Amino acid sequence: MESEAGVKVEKHKRRLPTETMAMNQPAQKDSIASLDHDMAGKNLSGYWRLGMEGLPNHPLTTVQPCLWKWQDVYDSLIRAGDVISLENSERRVVRLVNPGLDQRHAFATHTIQVSFQFVKPGENARAHRHTPAALRFFIQGNGAYTTVNGQQCVMEPGDLILTPKLTWHDHSNDGHAPVVWLDGLDFPLVTALHQVMQERYPERRQSIDKSSEDVASSLGSSIGPNLPLTDFFHYKWRDTEPALRALTKSPDARERFDGYLLDYRNPVTGGPTMTTIQCAVQLLPAKQETETHRHTSTVMYHVFRGSGATQIGEQRFEWRQGDTFVVPLWYDHRHMNLAADDAILFSMSDAPALKALGLYREEF
Ligand SMILES: [Fe+2]
Ligand SMILES: [Fe+2]
16 A cells, blocks of 8 residues: 555656756746736736836826917807807817827816807707716806706806706807807816716706796895705806905905905805815906915916916916916916906816815915
């Protein structure tokens, strides 16, 4: 039995010819290229392939400082008015494209998309809803309105209208001239989270059950938890401008980096305008400039009134009414108004999203 067992063991240990050959030759050295190749076939990858000697000591972005001239935007909108029909296209919109981002996505920043919409008299941009939240800052024309969840918001220059995530909305122009407004959406952020979806309303237009004026008057002085959050969508310029002007009467209200700035707050929670975007309007007094700072939020600015300049990193951007520009994250920046009149900027920042994630920082 023992000898049988011994034979069996001997048989089992017998080396194959190729193994014997390998032992007689020097062992082949493994290499990084060979390891990378083999791991790639197993859906694995080494950290060394990132080519980083550790992480950067400040956040990096490919978003570039950029300014879009109103004349270029407006000329494109007029041409789009001739060749794009709202019967064939869901919206007639010209998008701002940041040269530092992947052109396939055509976004203004990595978190916020900004575009301009053009609706001709008698047209209706059909009702739909989507997961990206949107805001409208109305620029030009009258007689147009946006309907949000059955609430009619008649749009006048300087008005801000919100269409938060999954609210039904359609736009109509019952006036006699084309209208233009700015659209801001958290589309890139929602895209990065793989959450983009859109649904069409069963009919082209929603029926209207109330107006934003009704909602505003019902708010009165009783702003509080009884008002459904989803009911407040419309900030009128006729309320915003006096509040902004009133701020300028108080020298203490002037902020080092922004001049006189009003945040559009949620009237019920006092929190940001929307969960992902903070809107603000700021007045830069004539012949004055702000101090320099930087922050991890990226801000899109639209010039509503006046002219001036903003230093962003090494570049200086001269702006005037209708222009739009971006201050990317962690770029030093300051604003200058060298003109004889006050300037007013409308802005959209991704700060609420960063704060929710604990990623907001400011330095000066
Ligand atoms: Fe939409
Ligand atoms: Fe800033």
